[in-house]
Amino acid sequence: MTPRANVDCVPCLLYCLSFAILINMEDLKKRISETMSFAITQIAELCSLEQLEGVRVAVLGRKGDFAQIAKMLGTVPPGDRAEIGQLLNDAKRQIESQFQSRKQSLERLQLQERLAQEWVDLTIPVSGVQAGHRHPVTIIQDELEELFMSMGFRVVDGPEIESEYNNFDALNIPAEHPARDMQDTFWLADGHLLRTHTSPVQVRALKKFGPPIRMVAPGRVFRNEEVDASHEHTFYQLEGMMVDRDISVAHLLHFMKALLSSVFGRDVEVRLRPGYFPFVEPGFELDIRCLVCSGVGCPVCKQSGWVELLPCGLVHPHVLQNCGVDPKEWNGFAFGLGLTRLAMMRYRIDDIRLLQSGDLRFLNQF
Numbered sequence: 225m226t227p228r229a230n231v232d233c234v235p236c237l238l239y240c241l242s243f244a245i246l247i248n249m250e251d252l253k254k255r256i257s258e259t260m261s262f263a264i265t266q267i268a269e270l271c272s273l274e275q276l277e278g279v280r281v282a283v284l285g286r287k288g289d290f291a292q293i294a295k296m297l298g299t300v301p302p303g304d305r306a307e308i309g310q311l312l313n314d315a316k317r318q319i320e321s322q323f324q325s326r327k328q329s330l331e332r333l334q335l336q337e338r339l340a341q342e343w344v345d346l347t348i349p350v351s352g353v354q355a356g357h358r359h360p361v362t363i364i365q366d367e368l369e370e371l372f373m374s375m376g377f378r379v380v381d382g383p384e385i386e387s388e389y390n391n392f393d394a395l396n397i398p399a400e401h402p403a404r405d406m407q408d409t410f411w412l413a414d415g416h417l418l419r420t421h422t423s424p425v426q427v428r429a430l431k432k433f434g435p436p437i438r439m440v441a442p443g444r445v446f447r448n449e450e451v452d453a454s455h456e457h458t459f460y461q462l463e464g465m466m467v468d469r470d471i472s473v474a475h476l477l478h479f480m481k482a483l484l485s486s487v488f489g490r491d492v493e494v495r496l497r498p499g500y501f502p503f504v505e506p507g508f509e510l511d512i513r514c515l516v517c518s519g520v521g522c523p524v525c526k527q528s529g530w531v532e533l534l535p536c537g538l539v540h541p542h543v544l545q546n547c548g549v550d551p552k553e554w555n556g557f558a559f560g561l562g563l564t565r566l567a568m569m570r571y572r573i574d575d576i577r578l579l580q581s582g583d584l585r586f587l588n589q590f
């Protein structure tokens with residue numbers, strides 16, 4: 225009796241016999257034991273998971289050797305079937321357990337080989353790779369968020385595509401109001417716009433959270449205006465607002481001072497003058513002595529020695545009303561810091577266009 229011909233390198237273990245007559249019990253037992261020891265030898269010797277699986281299928285599979293043997297049970301005298309069945313099951317269990325443990329050790333070996341090939345020495349110094357870093361505007365924005373959060377302000381976000389109502393009407397700038405011309409607007413075809421300032425976030429925050437509230441809203445704003453050393457079409461502002469009971473200009477000045485000391489770490493020369501913004505009353509312009517030219521005059525300050533930085537004022541009662549807040553009970557201050565200009569002052573950047581140029585020779589200095 226010889227083993228069946230190989231299929232895909234897997235030795236087939238079934239003897240080719242056809243049983244039309246009652247089978248000899250001893251032959252059957254011998255066959256089970258031979259099949260089992262042959263399979264166990266193969267499992268122990270094979271070195272690839274594919275071959276191993278081939279043996280499993282050939283021996284234990286639905287059409288495998290043991291399945292063929294099981295078919296012969298019908299030809300076994302009924303009194304002996306239990307014994308042969310038991311023998312068959314024990315053999316299958318043994319082969320299955322050998323198969324599993326061999327499979328696990330082959331998988332472990334494969335993993336070890338793969339890891340050995342993939343091993344990388346992380347301690348070797350890297351050459352030629354430069355670490356990224358934050359943009360100067362982001363550096364200041366992060367600092368100011370921290371500062372205001374430490375003073376009880378929450379940081380609020382708003383969309384760059386805004387409704388006309390939030391950007392203008394709710395801020396006491398109705399259509400046809402001349403103040404709309406103060407900010408040249410990019411209009412979208414559907415009547416929305418690219419927000420011209422971060423002030424619409426005041427409206428969103430007041431409606432959402434109600435008073436009392438302290439919030440800052442940093443973000444990108446857009447204006448359809450001519451670009452020069454201190455004007456971009458896309459730049460950053462940081463809106464601030466506090467609404468509570470009995471808020472005065474003294475509160476406003478306190479927070480402005482905290483902001484400037486934190487950014488500059490020293491006294492900087494500022495001036496406060498009346499300013500008109502329909503959403504505050506009274507309104508102020510806070511200018512900083514130009515730090516690019518130390519006030520002697522340059523393209524950034526348009527030779528004036530001063531840079532407009534931080535307009536502010538007390539929130540107009542109409543704005544509170546538009547946001548469902550009773551101005552008889554609540555009042556507050558608001559400011560709209562020119563974040564990009566602030567970065568220019570702190571780092572003495574003499575042209576705003578450098579900040580969005582993407583020029584690494586410039587950016588790598590920060």
Ligand code: FA5
Pocket residue numbers: 407420421422423447449454455456457459461501503504507532533534535536537558559560561562563564565576
């Ligand atoms: C406003 O945008 C008001 N929303 C600010 C405000 C908020 C006032 C709350 C009162 C209360 P203004 O248009 O002046 O204001 O812009 C504010 C700051 O943004 C300016 O002081 C300036 O620092 C900066 N800024 C304005 N236009 C540009 C520009 N084109 N490029 C760079 N920075 C600009």
